[in-house]
Amino acid sequence: MIRIHNVLVSPGEGGVYGERMLDGYRVWDPYRSKLAALYTVGTGIELAPAMRVLYLGAANGTTVSHVADYVDTVYAVEFAPRPMQDLLEVARRRRNIVPIMADAGKPEEYAHFMEPVDLVYQDVAQPDQVSIAERNLPFLLPGGWLVLMLKTRSVDVRRDPEDVLAEARDALARRLEVVEVCWLDPYHLDHAAIVCRDRR
Ligand code: SAM
Known part of the structure; x- marks a missing residue:
């Protein structure tokens, strides 16, 4: 990932959501x-031009726009009409974002738009986050990556966040190799990143 003076940036045109520019690059804010928080507190995966x-x-395309600065194509799934309007505007100005209005828990709704992918990235903040991710694994290429942003309070606000994280990690480990698990504080409280790799 590109860093300028230790600040994470992405190499696209600015003006997407009011982000700062640094030496012609877009500042990618971990807050x-x-x-961006994962790249700041942990390792994450390297985004490459062919991906x-x-x-x-x-959502409204904030992180999508930075990912699109690094990779070939982003298939961006969102089911809420309001953020979708903003996402459509972001996609209109970039050639490599494919906005898809659909329920990520029903991948059969968008399977016909899709091609196999190198990375499934998920940030849905739903009680069944792990199950939604698992339903989308058929799109992964052999050796591909899953990055799941787990919001533990969305799974069960009464349970110990560490237990919720351990349960999610164990469930994913049944099908994938878990290569990194880290909490995203102080940038995003009660959120953890789980980075997995397809074993094939
Ligand atoms: N990833 C975004 C970013 O970094 O800019 C923020 C995502 S926000 C925390 C979660 C988004 O997931 C919301 O916009 C919500 O509408 C969407 N979402 C939740 N469940 C979904 C589902 N089953 N299918 C599609 N989108 C969903």
């Missing part, structure tokens, strides 16, 4: 984006 990404929970 605004969980993926295709399935992004679940695109």
Whole structure:
């Protein structure tokens, strides 16, 4: 990932959501984006120009736009009409974002738009986050990556966040190799990143 004076940036045109520019690059703020937080507190995966990404929970396209600065294509799934309007505007100005209005828990709704991807990135903040991710694994290429941003309070606000994280990690480990698990504080409280790799 590109850093200038130790600040994470992405190499696109600015003006997407009021982000700062640094030496012609877009500043990628860890307080605004969980993926930027992962690159700040942990390792994450290297985004490369040939990669295709399935992004679940695109919202208004903040993080999508930074991912799109690094990769070939982002298939961006969002089911809420209001953020979708903003996402469409972001996609209109970039050639490599494919906005898809659909429920990420029903991948059969968008399977016909898709091609196999190198990375499934998920940030949906739902009680069944792990199950939604698992339903999208058929899109992963052999050796591909899953990055799941787990919001533990969305799974069960009464349970110990460490237990919720351990349960999610164990469930994913049944099908994938778990290569990194880390909490995203102080940038995003009660959020953890789980980075997995397809074993094939
Ligand atoms: N990833 C975004 C970013 O960094 O800019 C923020 C995502 S926000 C925390 C979660 C988003 O997931 C919301 O916009 C919500 O509407 C969407 N979402 C939740 N469940 C979903 C589902 N089953 N299918 C599609 N989108 C979903």
